[in-house]
Amino acid sequence: MERDLSALFDPKSVAVVGASDDPAKYGHAVAAQALRAPGRRPVHLVNRRGGTVLGRTAATSLAAIGEPVDLVVISVPGPGFEAAVDDALACGARALVGITAGFAETGPAGLARQQAVAARVRAAGAVLVGPNCLGIADNTTELYLASDRFAPGDITLLSQSGNLALELQLRCAPHGLGFARFVSLGNQADVTLVDLVEDAARHDATRAIAVYAEDFGDGRAFAEAAAAAGKPVVLLTAGRGTASARSAQSHTGALTTSADVVTAACRDAGVELVGTPREMAVVLAALNGRRRAAGRRTAVCTDGGGHGAIAADAAETAGLAVPELTADAQRQLRTQLWEQSAVGNPVDLAGMGEQDPHSYGDTVNALLALDEIDSVLLTGYFGGYSAATGGLGGGPAAETGTAGGGGALAAGEQETARRMADRATTTAKPLVVQSMFPDSPSCRTLAAAGVPVFAATEDAARALKALTVPEPGGAPGVHPLPPPAPPLRASGYHGVRALLGAAGVPFPEAREITDEAGLLAAADAFPGPYVLKALHLLHKSDAGGVTLGLPDRSSLLAAFRDMHARLGAASYSVEEMADLSDGVELIVGVNRDPRFGPVAMVGLGGVLTEALQDVAFALAPVPAARAERLLAGLRTAPLLRGVRGRPAVDVAAAAAVIERITTLAAAHPEIAELEVNPLLVRPDGALALDARAVLA
Known part of the structure; x- marks a missing residue:
């Protein structure tokens, strides 16, 4: 639900709690900025000692002002923050800006205090930016509540770093760019990055939205808000190169890094992802016009x-x-x-x-x-x-x-x-x-x-x-998550196969067995050649737990005896051998990211997946048309189209299966990793040959 932030950006009156004559204190800088436009709205300075601040009489408390205050900036030592919030709410404040630090950034105890404050603010029907932020500014309403001035313009800047915001301002100036709004995000205890992106999208004076964020909160919601903004969104973020903290149990988990996830989310949402403040200024300058290239030529x-x-x-x-x-x-x-x-x-x-x-x-x-x-x-x-x-x-x-x-x-x-x-x-x-x-x-x-x-x-x-449209038809978009499905309780191989099969993912015939009698019964259920797999192994091929192309019952039985003697697995799978001729092996996986939710990976599959790393990422679910474009962008895409006398494979069939797999994974929040590897794609269709799931 979109939030009303009007009291934050165009309040009827403002009070600065912690206003000071001491230039070393942040309350001094904010108070000085607030007084730049005294004719726009009443500006009240509050200092518990009273006296004068910046030549104006200071109230000893918010209550001493004697009238309601719409927006309150709180710049006091940490122990006094909660009381200042309560005073502001008691005086009818509809918006608060918490500059005070010492909350979630300090650990669990600070987080608990922060959550309690945010709950009180919301219960009162107010909004809070911060705490641990550096203020806000809105040049369109003459609201100046940050320590520095921002040249007027049509960019809304949302930043978790004050110094980076200042550098960006310096880099934008030579291009004649300025700012409609600035918001220091702080800890996002109440008002989030998503709230601010949605509000900037509705703000007529904002042409482009520039974001520096280390903590996206709900990353998927950010991507959805950016995709729906209808205005350029440019993102600078840090820490994209680190691998996921989860101990990966699949190729998908091992290959999916934070950088991949953020890049995929930005591409799907149409967000311009940049690596430095200089690059951000360059992109903002480029997007200042309305012209766009329809192609890359x-x-x-x-x-x-x-x-x-x-x-x-x-x-x-x-x-x-x-x-x-x-x-x-x-x-x-x-x-x-x-x-x-x-x-x-x-x-x-x-x-x-x-x-x-x-x-x-x-x-x-x-x-x-x-x-x-x-x-x-x-x-x-x-x-x-x-x-x-x-x-x-x-x-x-x-x-x-x-x-x-x-x-x-x-x-x-x-x-x-x-x-x-x-x-x-x-x-x-x-x-x-x-x-x-x-x-x-x-x-x-x-x-x-x-x-x-x-x-x-x-x-x-x-x-x-x-200025170049990334793909025909523009950005792919962020597709909505499907309704949650009944949770998967057992993540065993055949249970995962059954779940995927019910979703329309085709597999060869297979039977789970534990002994020789079951093995021979499976051999009678469908014709050879056969595949024998030892189950419950992370990488079956590496462990010698997969034997292909067993032509008859006797070779199947011999392979079972050898494999069981070596591995002693609790159970095995006997499967109908697929025709591998003229086929290309793909991998399709979904990894659940803690910020962006289900993220799909498609690429060249088989045992060399991690070595070749020819994969592409997108937010799941992935519609078939999007899946085809991802496959076409692989380095090995020529294999799909047919090379050196090999026929082209059925990419449309593969894309349809990718849609089913990624939709299923997106509907099961309890699945941390879901992978089909390989997905065999032949000229006459697609067939999943192996699958695994890891529960969160």
């Missing part, structure tokens, strides 16, 4: 081969494609470029820009008009001519002593910048610029028109990646 335009080659490499590293232009496109470019110009892609003016700066704009506009191109990256010297006349740099004309032409070159460059800017506003395709002179008049003209301009090639490539 990028044209690189330059007036120097070195810049073009580096930009092409950077684009491909970012996940874009730099395809060779068709013969028709190259002929068209030849009509307007020099003979020595390269037109294959990268398109290199080869010095033509020094003679005719309009060649930059003419070439960029021609590339934007090509149906075979989705976006354009202009890289290198553009901006240098106007920079030279503006005192920002020197161009070739200055270096060669022909500065007399510098003014004409600068004027021509600024004119072509205006033409490019006009073109950029009328096309749906994005143009991104990397310039040695990003602050030049020509580059400022482009930036003012919404064309992202960067000094670093890798930043321009990353920006272009952010």
